[in-house]
Amino acid sequence: MPSYKAPVADALFLLNDVLHFERYGNMPGFADVSPDVLEQVLGEAAKLCEEVLQPLNQAGDRQGCVRHDDASVTTPKGFKQAYDAFAAGGWIGLPIPPEYDGQGLPYTLSALMNEFASSANMAFAMYTGLTQGALAALLRHGSDEQKRLFAPNMAAGRWTGTMNLTEPQCGTDLGLLTTKATPQADGSYAITGQKIFISAGEHDLAENIIHLVLARIEGAPLGVKGISLFIVPKTNVGPDGSLCERNKVACGSLEHKMGIHGNATCVMNFDGAKGFLIGEPNKGLSAMFVMMNEARLGVAIQGLAQSEVAYQNARDYAKERLQGRSLSGPKTPGKPADPIIVHPDVRRTLLEIKAFNEAARGLVLSAALDSDVAHRSGDAAARQAADDRLGLLTPVLKGVLTDIGFENTVKAQQVFGGHGYVGEWGMEQFVRDARIAMIYEGANGIQALDLVARKLPKDGGRAAMAFFNEVNDFIAREGAGPEMQPYADAVKAALGDLQKATVWLMQNALAKPDNAGAASYDYMHLFGLVALGYVWLKIAKAALEKKARGDGVAAGMDAKLATGKFFMERMLPETSLRLARIVAGADTMMSLPAEMF
């Protein structure tokens, strides 16, 4: 049976020592979070995830969800009780303003809870995560009346949320969507069409489900400029929030998937369902993007979360499994063999995962803080800078953390040998669950294109330049001295590769957009490596400071420094390979006629 312990100590180190959480104390919701409160909140989050969600994960995978003839869906045994506990703890509404019955706490804490919950039970955490995404879109673009009616019920978990974008003929290219919205006399719309791959589309966890649906109002322009966003409740809601008659929307079938079996992935049929426009007609895409951006960060967190739980289990197994002897002579001569953690290649495997996880968590928390600053800071310049950086890094985090997160589940599985391939130890489930994160909320190739074609050139490259300057400034300010310099030199070289790649794109992509497309995936990963390296640089500084203060944590800080060194020596050099691929350009790949593939 797999196990899980939430990395509370690492999260506290990152928040307190690396990211200086206390500096944000002047923002709404932050003042209440003293170091003690922070530790207490994370402790409670850990407890719920470890004791309630995680024990349901493996059984949830085996049972899956069941659709009945009346189109209702039953989730795996225990999910309903776990959901009630999650909702009762206030975790869904944690970052939602108190006026909508939320706790008004930092989104950063919510991001951490999402990591813990996704490690413990990813299929489960999607039900609550999607509700949070739908809430974000509703609070930004909904009318006051819509917010009043829906937000408190969603924040409390009585109702859940979904996002309905994909149709059989329409995935990445939302311009192709055909779901139709017909204006009704009462100001509502009748929504008709079919949506597929709808996560949490139907279930038995909550009293109602609030679908956010992209559809085309009759007569609207073709393409993405004719798309509007609608609220379509599963059960219609009276002005006082009471549940009325069932709406004309139903789950047609459940998809049979590789993983996340505990989450109901539905084909949703809308047969003239009553819908309410959110925001302006034909501006649905930008409203939905609020939800998608939050969801993309949430998916990045899933990549980290699966990597973390897979790591923990592989590490424990490597310390227990006796097989073979150390190359440098027996380490446990009294036993029939040494634990496999003595083998360098097992250590290499584990360290590749560990060195990613700790930096990725730092990156997620930094992005989450940016999100808090962008929405809550009283300083307009700070808001703008945070928003710039968050926009730039969101596709990087989504693409890179889910790609590497998945690879890490495969590596962790490998540590188990044949025992990793059978269901018993749970490792193969992590692989199957993690795989979806590379696909949904915009496949990673789309994230890469978003980065090179939209986020990079935006505002004359302002966000990218600011990020490069930030890293360079940190190196200049903190990178000197024998202890920091090895880390700083490595990041400087990596940043140099990223800047060369950026210049190459500026010089070669404008005249020939295929060069941008051909470079995009490697550029995204190059960017991710630099961002992760930058976090390691900040971790190294914090670890050295903590050691210098001598507060009895030297062993832990030495481990941080060694892990960071491993990252610099063995992982960050990948930037030069990424650069070489980028400057190879698009010519060769475009030269092959389609029929010769």
Place this chain on the structure above:
Amino acid sequence: MPSYKAPVADALFLLNDVLHFERYGNMPGFADVSPDVLEQVLGEAAKLCEEVLQPLNQAGDRQGCVRHDDASVTTPKGFKQAYDAFAAGGWIGLPIPPEYDGQGLPYTLSALMNEFASSANMAFAMYTGLTQGALAALLRHGSDEQKRLFAPNMAAGRWTGTMNLTEPQCGTDLGLLTTKATPQADGSYAITGQKIFISAGEHDLAENIIHLVLARIEGAPLGVKGISLFIVPKTNVGPDGSLCERNKVACGSLEHKMGIHGNATCVMNFDGAKGFLIGEPNKGLSAMFVMMNEARLGVAIQGLAQSEVAYQNARDYAKERLQGRSLSGPKTPGKPADPIIVHPDVRRTLLEIKAFNEAARGLVLSAALDSDVAHRSGDAAARQAADDRLGLLTPVLKGVLTDIGFENTVKAQQVFGGHGYVGEWGMEQFVRDARIAMIYEGANGIQALDLVARKLPKDGGRAAMAFFNEVNDFIAREGAGPEMQPYADAVKAALGDLQKATVWLMQNALAKPDNAGAASYDYMHLFGLVALGYVWLKIAKAALEKKARGDGVAAGMDAKLATGKFFMERMLPETSLRLARIVAGADTMMSLPAEMF
């Protein structure tokens, strides 16, 4: 529904134009294989795989195998008829000498059939592939009487074979095995113990199952020097080959696995089962290694096979799926969107797979020819050289082809977006099936260790030096001229990285073996890249020659040249990253105490 077409034309190009199959005509079994016969044999192999095996693959995954209360096992619907057709076609005994009722044809053809069959239905192909592996061990180490009794029945497919190594406490480290062999008065042994992860351990395809079992004769030395190899038939066999009473061996349960559901992976219980020693007592490991070496090449082929079938389906989907517009302007303006193969990043994905597949196939065929030469050539020097190269490259092929093969199934799945994650299109099955190949027959970390610790230093490095010289000579002889030079220069640089890494190992691993372990995985992949690059160099030469002869295949050869160029520009540069990791050494990874992971 996924589809599959066996790559017969590519195989013929590799055999005839790149590897000069006709030059081997003086060896037993090769004389009969004229170009026409070759084409005909491959055509028949293709037909069986495409029309009989492939249609059973997806249903076989869904049904899986079922164990009944009497310990019998039923394979998925249709497997028995397919097996009978496979056996009746003479495919199992294809490379077996005619004296044992085989066809005596080249093993090289058998390797190609194994690729086609593993693409079409990997779970199925394991039943026949394991029989071939058991046959190889039997023919090499069995007594004349054992060969007479078992080989013809196995070659004809009436009986199948298995290999029984793993026990719960004993995987990689075979020295830990405890299955016991007690000598009996009649010269046989009573075998007692439990084996796990036994592929094809029990099924309903054949009349009998011949288990090859590693066990320890009572009183034998501890460790690997006390292991012997036994034949343990499922049903005992009379001296005339007639089936007698059931032996005391039975399937205790089936493993629940990530993939290859159509193959019965069994826990096998031996309760004093009658067994017959193969070869000498306590020399079982070397006898089993014959089987394992053949099996390792077979597993390498599975990696390629899953990569190939996943590629074909992704390519077809990319040509059909309409989504978005080309970055350089619409390519099919009359349709609602362009096929996604217009997008550079989709092409990059497909070309990474294609550039691997075509070179990997060349590498497999080259190794298979080495195996034929090593066993059939009349020239002792040629036999030795082929055996050297095969021994050196076997761990490289097993490790690299299964690692990249798996990654490629993931990439191919990604081309489908959400449709790749659901079962319908079959892509997620390829991922799940391909995953096992990285694990069984020696996990890839063990292959890497076999390469650096055993194969590389063997005979004073003779095999490695010969390989480096061979590549260098080819570059010197064929690498000049404007057409060949770009390919030759790239391979030369890559070979330089490999030689630097080899020198580093020589200088740093002897005094500190952990440096070898820490370098092993990267060294294996570095070696694989050079070997694949070398094949591309040979393909480029053959393609240019074919174009120069003007025999109407220019488009196909241009595609080869472009694909090879893509490999040189975007994939081979990875050698420098691998070298950088290798020379980073073991110090950092060994510095972390186990409890700090």
